[in-house]
Amino acid sequence: MPLEALDTLPDGPEKDYLWTxxxxxxHPATHTTLRLILTLDGETVVKAVPDIxxxxxxxxxxxxxxxxxxxxxxxxRMNYISPIANEIAWHHVVEKLMGxxxxxxxxxxxxxxxxxxxxxxxxxxxxxxxxxxxAFTAFLYGFQQREVIYDIYETISGQRFHPSYTxxxxxxxxxxxxxxxxxxxxxxxxxxxxxxxxRLLNRNRIFVERTQGIGVLSKELAINLSCTGPIARxxxxxxxxxxDEPYLAYGELQNTFKVICxxxxxxxxxxxxxxxxxxxxxxxxxxxxxxxxxxxxxxDVDSKVVFPAQTSVYRTIESMxxxxxxxxxxxQWTPPLDEVYGAIESPNGELGFYIVSDGTGVAYxxxxxxxxxxxxxTFPYLIxxxxxxxxxxxxxSLNIIAAELDR
Amino acid sequence: xxxxxxxxxxxxxxADLATSEFRDNRRVVVAPAQLFDVLKSLQEExxxxxxxxxxxxxxxxxxxxxxxxxxxYGLLNTVTGERVFVKTVLNEPDLTLPSAFSLWKGADWxxxxxxxxxxxxxxxxxxxxxxxxxxxFAGHPLRKDYPLRGRGERHNFPVITxxxx
Numbered sequence: 001m002p003l004e005a006l007d008t009l010p011d012g013p014e015k016d017y018l019w020t021x022x023x024x025x026x027h028p029a030t031h032t033t034l035r036l037i038l039t040l041d042g043e044t045v046v047k048a049v050p051d052i053x054x055x056x057x058x059x060x061x062x063x064x065x066x067x068x069x070x071x072x073x074x075x076x077r078m079n080y081i082s083p084i085a086n087e088i089a090w091h092h093v094v095e096k097l098m099g100x101x102x103x104x105x106x107x108x109x110x111x112x113x114x115x116x117x118x119x120x121x122x123x124x125x126x127x128x129x130x131x132x133x134x135a136f137t138a139f140l141y142g143f144q145q146r147e148v149i150y151d152i153y154e155t156i157s158g159q160r161f162h163p164s165y166t167x168x169x170x171x172x173x174x175x176x177x178x179x180x181x182x183x184x185x186x187x188x189x190x191x192x193x194x195x196x197x198x199r200l201l202n203r204n205r206i207f208v209e210r211t212q213g214i215g216v217l218s219k220e221l222a223i224n225l226s227c228t229g230p231i232a233r234x235x236x237x238x239x240x241x242x243x244d245e246p247y248l249a250y251g252e253l254q255n256t257f258k259v260i261c262x263x264x265x266x267x268x269x270x271x272x273x274x275x276x277x278x279x280x281x282x283x284x285x286x287x288x289x290x291x292x293x294x295x296x297x298x299x300d301v302d303s304k305v306v307f308p309a310q311t312s313v314y315r316t317i318e319s320m321x322x323x324x325x326x327x328x329x330x331x332q333w334t335p336p337l338d339e340v341y342g343a344i345e346s347p348n349g350e351l352g353f354y355i356v357s358d359g360t361g362v363a364y365x366x367x368x369x370x371x372x373x374x375x376x377x378t379f380p381y382l383i384x385x386x387x388x389x390x391x392x393x394x395x396x397s398l399n400i401i402a403a404e405l406d407r
Numbered sequence: 408x409x410x411x412x413x414x415x416x417x418x419x420x421x422a423d424l425a426t427s428e429f430r431d432n433r434r435v436v437v438a439p440a441q442l443f444d445v446l447k448s449l450q451e452e453x454x455x456x457x458x459x460x461x462x463x464x465x466x467x468x469x470x471x472x473x474x475x476x477x478x479x480y481g482l483l484n485t486v487t488g489e490r491v492f493v494k495t496v497l498n499e500p501d502l503t504l505p506s507a508f509s510l511w512k513g514a515d516w517x518x519x520x521x522x523x524x525x526x527x528x529x530x531x532x533x534x535x536x537x538x539x540x541x542x543x544f545a546g547h548p549l550r551k552d553y554p555l556r557g558r559g560e561r562h563n564f565p566v567i568t569x570x571x572x
């Protein structure tokens with residue numbers, strides 16, 4: 001029953017048999033803090049009203065106070081399952097605003113990291129979806145590989161969870177041989193874990209029966225509700241920014257990967273799309289790491305947008321002045337006085353930023369287009385008419401990250 | 408359909424329509440009174456079927472700004488991959504826009520967020536409540552006259568001690 005129809009039902013004894021259940025905000029299956037007010041007819045969900053905002057911490061307000069490099073530590077904490085994808089999105093838009101063209105090496109490194117983030121995100125999402133339905137093992141297999149990805153983050157930045165690795169015009173540090181070695185060994189070892197997870201779940205009778213046909217999102221509804229990413233692709237919307245609007249090195253790696261699409265649009269299909277996307281990501285990583293260009297990782301220092309090397313800051317007055325100019329709040333970058341929207345294909349869908357610039361190094365307005373927020377709005381449409389126990393099956397397949405949901 | 412044809416078609420129908428461009432963002436600037444018709448025309452006649460973004464900005468402290476608020480709609484054509492931004496400006500005291508909910512259900516939460524953060528009202532929205540801030544909260548936190556550290560909400564937060572509980 002659609003939401004609008006319910007409101008037209010008369011109040012009073014006709015509705016007395018319905019009962020209300022508060023699901024969350026702290027429930028193991030919500031994984032983070034979100035609340036659902038479910039109106040139930042026996043065990044059938046008649047109406048679901050999401051109540052969010054428990055984790056709202058004013059990220060966008062902070063974005064109007066912190067400069068382009070500082071704010072990367074905040075965007076890190078939005079989708080903390082794949083933090084580096086947020087960083088790449090943020091600096092992608094900042095660089096679009098300033099018209100900076102990255103070096104080939106930087107583009108390739110960012111591409112590899114973005115794909116590692118996608119694998120890491122999908123591993124958690126599919127694993128947690130299985131976990132909520134009672135299959136613990138697949139979740140643990142997935143987490144073992146996520147640890148490997150965390151190790152790679154640690155190698156490049158010294159931080160496992162929130163690397164804060166990108167900078168305007170480049171990266172914090174160049175990558176080392178060890179990074180290349182670790183990524184290569186990940187590419188070698190990951191398919192075995194993936195195959196294990198597939199063997200555990202793809203034809204698992206309990207898993208399939210609890211997800212197939214549950215939470216069906218039609219193509220029309222997916223478009224009307226602004227869905228993007230794996231959720232839209234599972235409903236037959238053939239959109240992937242990596243193919244449609246290539247950024248970073250995706251233009252050059254165009255032939256190494258396919259866009260995974262399906263038409264069923266149920267929880268099971270969303271799971272399958274994510275599982276297949278991981279293998280495509282692995283192909284991109286394998287191709288990118290073998291063709292990693294040599295050269296500088298940051299744009300030319302003369303462009304005045306990147307910090308000079310530490311040694312030259314200590315030894316030459318020009319570099320010291322440039323460093324000083326970039327850290328002083330009243331100097332910094334001078335982007336054009338305009339506004340720009342840019343987006344990347346994050347693991348969860350289109351992750352965009354809308355920056356209004358007033359010509360200073362701090363965004364005048366730093367809006368995030370959060371895929372979790374937009375996807376969670378579809379939840380009432382997906383769950384109505386299903387059983388209470390299906391709530392977790394649908395919620396798990398949407399991959400809602402509350403920190404990104406509430407910001 | 409190439410973008411210029413869309414603009415010509417729109418300009419034929421709506422008189423004072425401005426356009427601007429920055430990087431790959433192409434914008435149509437319309438008056439609030441025409442907003443709904445422009446959105447409807449873009450959706451029905453030009454195939455912009457996905458509302459991928461909707462946001463607002465407060466230009467209170469923006470250099471040389473004339474208008475107080477700007478609201479931006481980002482539309483995408485899922486077949487051709489074209490994007491267009493529709494922008495409109497608002498000034499106090501009349502902070503009301505027509506709701507786009509009847510065109511895109513996805514506008515539901517996006518409009519609620521703009522209402523919550525900026526206090527812009529959407530006429531025809533089925534359920535215009537605060538979404539991120541608590542219901543009892545006063546003020547709209549993303550407005551530029553709202554201080555970064557709040558207006559003492561945290562400082563004056565009523566703490567219940569163990570003795571009083």
